[in-house]
Amino acid sequence: MHAPHHPLLPSLTAPDGTDRPDALTVAGRDCSREQLLGAAGAVAARITGAPCVAVHASASLETVVAVVGGLLAGVPVVPLPPDAGPLERDHILRDSGAALVLGERGDGGLPVDIRQRADWSAPEPDGQATALLLYTSGTTGAPKGVMIPRAAVAACLDGLADAWHWTAEDTLAHGLPLFHVHGLVLGVLGALRTGCRLVHTGRPTPQAYAAAGGSLYFGVPTVWSRIVAEPSAARALSGARLLVSGSAALPAPVFRGLEELTGQRPVERYGMTETLITVSARADGERRPGTVGTPLPGVRTRIAQEAGGIGELEVSGPTLFTGYLGRPQATAAAHTADGWFRTGDIAAVEADGTHRIVGRASTDLIKSGGYRIGAGEVENALLDHPAVAEAAVVGVSHDDLGQEIVAYVVAEGVSERALIDFVAERLSAHKRPRRVRFLDALPRNAMGKPQKRLLPPV
Incomplete structure (x- = not known):
């Protein structure tokens, strides 16, 4: 059964008259949604039919244009960390089979020009088609390519929009890398899918966050810790609607520092490259230090081999990946016999359904x-x-x-x-x-x- 053919980025393909010249701001440069769609259409026209493309994923408008171009064309996008060493870079390019690198000059790269324009119209690819190929490292071996289908991206973002009351009225501000789920899927595609304004600060400094004017902020614990260490920057965020922390556990003292300085408790959520975001605290729910909330719509969780109230967290639902590229054995090993994904994280579920992530099974x-x-x-x-x-x-x-x-x-x-x-x-x-x-x-x-x-x- 095929997934419905709904646009992954409806706010781009169906403008509602709310476009503005600074709909997207990345590292101080502005772009409207119309400009983004035209430039991404030009990229899509150049890459259509490619097996997949890599994107030099710097914090730039060019990265956003290149990724959206790949999504429009239905070509899987492989974000390349801009600081990747030659061995990691060569492995990703070779393993993925990427035909070219967008946003990079020389060595077969294809520069992205945000001034180019092209109308693009093509059927929306099937929901199970791979949107992104994200490389993730385990404790051993070379990084594996995680195949993220279009429907999983949509389900994740719609679930978060529901949990966080995230709408086109928001302004999302963050300065996270654009080659991870947090910065790229949530922090760019989330803004484009909900239709909200995006301010990417280039780097996630306390000063940049304080000046961004967001209603919704994304950060990792290191970012929030540095903001708490500069109380004037933290107090500048007191007008925001939600402060969201993820990618690692937020230390309780940082949680309390944010509450004291901004007047609100941060929202924590949980996910992995293979699952996108599966569990989150809600905008209208309780937020407690050390907890990551409840499952998103359609997501199911269970604790395997529970003892003393904790055990390995297993998940199933619409946000999961389709497998590791070219590694059927690794894909099978990551799933239980009845198809649930083994996260490798140790968790406990409280009486009200709130999840606590205790750590990694291998180390924690x-x-x-x-x-x-x-x-x-x-x-x-x-x-x-x-x-x-x-x-x-x-x-x-x-x-x-x-x-x-x-x-x-x-x-x-x-x-x-x-x-x-x-x-x-x-x-x-x-x-x-x-x-x-x-x-x-x-x-x-x-x-x-x-x-x-x-x-x-x-």
């Missing part, structure tokens, strides 16, 4: 002395200490306990014993770290997520 579920302990809970307890700026907790093999809890912290003026006792006073005694290592900074990726596999050995 610690089995110590017969207890199952979520690293995220211990990390949040450590971050409640005023001397602790960053924290990462892991389980390390131990002859007696099976695993012992080891904390890596960025902190000043506090001892190992004081931090161990601090956690023991707030959580069960068996959840306290047995050892604490002090670092200058935690290793993080481009989205601000701590990279625990890069932590130094104990």
